[in-house]
Amino acid sequence: MLTLLGSLLGFVSSAFPDLLSLWRDRQDRKHELAILDRQMEQMRLGHSQRLEEIAVEADIAESQALYKHDSQPSGVKWVDGLRASVRPVITYAFFMLFTVVKVSTLYVLMAEEGLAFVVAIPQVWDPETQALFAAVMSFWFGQRALAKARGK
Numbered sequence: 001m002l003t004l005l006g007s008l009l010g011f012v013s014s015a016f017p018d019l020l021s022l023w024r025d026r027q028d029r030k031h032e033l034a035i036l037d038r039q040m041e042q043m044r045l046g047h048s049q050r051l052e053e054i055a056v057e058a059d060i061a062e063s064q065a066l067y068k069h070d071s072q073p074s075g076v077k078w079v080d081g082l083r084a085s086v087r088p089v090i091t092y093a094f095f096m097l098f099t100v101v102k103v104s105t106l107y108v109l110m111a112e113e114g115l116a117f118v119v120a121i122p123q124v125w126d127p128e129t130q131a132l133f134a135a136v137m138s139f140w141f142g143q144r145a146l147a148k149a150r151g152k
Contacts, residue, residue, distance in 0.1 A: 102129070 073080050102124055109120035 074083070106120055106124045109115045109123060110117060113120075115123075
């Protein structure tokens with residue numbers, strides 16, 4: 001019995017290094033696969049960042065090209081004057097339209113509906129109008145303040 005047990009123990013112990021190396025190889029492969037997965041994830045993140053950088057650079061280049069085009073004079077004074085007046089003229093036209101609509105509304109409320117001035121004004125100057133007014137003022141004057149702060 002002792003001989004049989006010794007033989008079995010000798011057989012198992014002789015196979016133990018091979019089993020241990022098989023287990024170690026399996027663990028090494030698992031570790032290598034985990035490293036490759038991490039490397040691929042890092043590459044994906046790097047490509048995503050690079051694509052985002054390219055998109056931002058394209059936006060910057062487009063803005064610079066637009067500003068360069070707008071700032072270069074054509075050499076013809078009336079064309080330059082017309083080109084420079086487009087935004088202000090549109091702004092004044094919409095401001096006049098806005099004013100006419102609001103004054104007309106105030107007139108209708110006072111003349112047709114018979115409301116007093118102090119009652120009609122809050123209906124004309126409602127929260128939506130206040131938000132619109134604040135957005136326009138912030139756009140025009142906030143942009144200038146930010147440009148000054150940046151030193152442009």
